[in-house]
Amino acid sequence: MKETLKIGANLAARICVAPAILLYRLETAFVAGERIFPGWSQALALLPGVTGVYLRRAFFRGILPQCGRDAWISFGTIFSHSTVCVGSGVYIGSYCVIGDADIQDDAMIASHVSVINGGRQHGPGQSSVALRERLGTFPRVSIGRNAWIGERAVVMTDVGDNGVVGAGAVVTKPVPPFTVVVGVPARVLQRGCASTVESPESAAFEAARGAMPHGWNGGRDDHAPESHSGLPPQTA
Numbered sequence: 181m182k183e184t185l186k187i188g189a190n191l192a193a194r195i196c197v198a199p200a201i202l203l204y205r206l207e208t209a210f211v212a213g214e215r216i217f218p219g220w221s222q223a224l225a226l227l228p229g230v231t232g233v234y235l236r237r238a239f240f241r242g243i244l245p246q247c248g249r250d251a252w253i254s255f256g257t258i259f260s261h262s263t264v265c266v267g268s269g270v271y272i273g274s275y276c277v278i279g280d281a282d283i284q285d286d287a288m289i290a291s292h293v294s295v296i297n298g299g300r301q302h303g304p305g306q307s308s309v310a311l312r313e314r315l316g317t318f319p320r321v322s323i324g325r326n327a328w329i330g331e332r333a334v335v336m337t338d339v340g341d342n343g344v345v346g347a348g349a350v351v352t353k354p355v356p357p358f359t360v361v362v363g364v365p366a367r368v369l370q371r372g373c374a375s376t377v378e379s380p381e382s383a384a385f386e387a388a389r390g391a392m393p394h395g396w397n398g399g400r401d402d403h404a405p406e407s408h409s410g411l412p413p414q415t416a
């Protein structure tokens with residue numbers, strides 16, 4: 181019954197966003213997608229509640245190269261590039277800003293996280309040219325499978341599979357798989373860990389899941405819509 185309801189809700193969301201997708205496609209015939217995509221992402225980010233989650237997912241599934249059928253993208257979260265890939269079972273909390281990134285299956289990103297493309301967007305060095313005019317590099321960032329990014333982290337580079345980034349960390353160097361990093365700049369706290377969120381059966385996963393707003397369940401798409409207020413998080 182629950183499954184049928186979800187299928188119905190996903191279908192309804194797809195129908196609702198179809199005109200928006202069509203309009204977006206029409207716009208991209210005249211303006212580069214990269215210029216108009218952020219505006220659409222910002223508008224969709226404002227849709228509250230579980231309805232917003234379904235509508236965002238439906239829209240992004242029609243636009244992005246990949247967006248999991250059960251990905252959960254919370255209120256206030258903005259994608260700044262239409263090239264973002266969102267795997268299945270991905271959870272993204274509220275008020276995140278995600279640059280050009282590949283977010284792999286079952287990754288969990290808490291609220292207020294920034295995923296930015298490196299730290300050299302504006303070329304350093306001495307020059308009379310304004311910094312904003314000096315374009316640097318924008319390396320794509322990968323958030324590995326089953327990784328867990330803590331609240332308010334700033335991630336500038338890759339996080340390996342099952343990697344854990346502590347709350348408030350600033351990740352400037354790649355995080356190897358199964359490694360926990362914390363702090364500013366992020367330093368290794370634990371290597372070769374059986375990831376804190378290793379498997380949906382692990383106690384740590386349960387704890388992490390419990391900490392997620394609205395009883396998120398690791399993307400198994402049996403969220404409890406009725407418990408999803410869509411309000412800004414009470415700090416995940």
Ligand SMILES: CC(C)(COP(=O)(O)OP(=O)(O)OC[C@H]1O[C@@H](n2cnc3c(N)ncnc32)[C@H](O)[C@@H]1OP(=O)(O)O)[C@@H](O)C(=O)NCCC(=O)NCCS
Pocket residue numbers: 290291329330331332344345346347348349360361362363369376388391392415416
């Ligand atoms: C990174 C994290 C998983 C580590 O958990 P843990 O293995 O239980 O670590 P501990 O609490 O035993 O702390 C170990 C050390 O790391 C430090 N530490 C832990 N988390 C830290 C963080 N986010 N930033 C800086 N230092 C941190 C502790 O102070 C402690 O230092 P000490 O040994 O000098 O006393 C956890 O602290 C964390 O940040 N989780 C993210 C929570 C979150 O953002 N949730 C959002 C909703 S899901």
